[in-house]
Amino acid sequence: SLAKQSKIYLLTDKIRNYSKLNLFKNIIETNCTESHNIFDLCCKTSHEFELFYNLTERNLNLDWMCRFDDDQYVNLNNLYKFLSQIDSSKPYYIGRTSINKRLKIPKHNRTYTFATYGAGVCFSRVLLEKLRPYVNKTILPINCVKRHSPDDVYIGYLIEFVLNISL
Known part of the structure; x- marks a missing residue:
């Protein structure tokens, strides 16, 4: 029902099928280019x-942000139950890796891993606050390009290398 969707948002590059807009209560068009x-x-x-x-500034009680691709099935009841057992006041980065090796950071003797966005990722409120200076619309795309890293890889780099928080 739409009432259950009050904290679920669909972000899309472009709204294509206007006849189905009533399926989601909260749809946001990013105006980003549709390429990959x-x-x-x-x-x-x-x-x-x-x-x-923006939602947290409106005093909404949000403890987690989870993001999933449009081709994923998510059992929301199981997700809510799982997340309710974890303390969101600690920095948690929850997801699955898609490669079996850690990535090397050039000129550093360190490695990192990342949660693939293709499998779904959840971030705790505290981790999101720590990420805030690095993920705004101006700086994130530019820094991804500088590091030659797609979004999920770059977020993993920020979390593990910059913030020193493990997956």
Whole structure:
């Protein structure tokens, strides 16, 4: 029902099928280009973070931000139950890796991993606040391009290398 969707938002590059708009209560068009290049992926991701920060400024009680691709099935009851057992006042980065090796950081003797956005990722409120200076719409796409990293890889780099928080 639409009432259950009050905290679920659909972000899209472009709304294509206007006849089905009533299926989602909260639809936001990002105006990012529809391509899958690094800049555009990070543009879309920066809109997701901005949405969370804007909602928290309106005093909505949001403990988590989870993002899923449009081809994923999500059992919301199980997701809510799982997240309710985890303390969102601690920095949590929850997801699944898609590669079996850690990525190396050039000129550093460190590695990192990342949660693939293709499998769905959840961030705790505290982690989102720590990420805030790095994920706005101006800086995130540019820094993704500088590091030659798609959105999920760059977010993993920020969380593990910059913030020193593990997946």
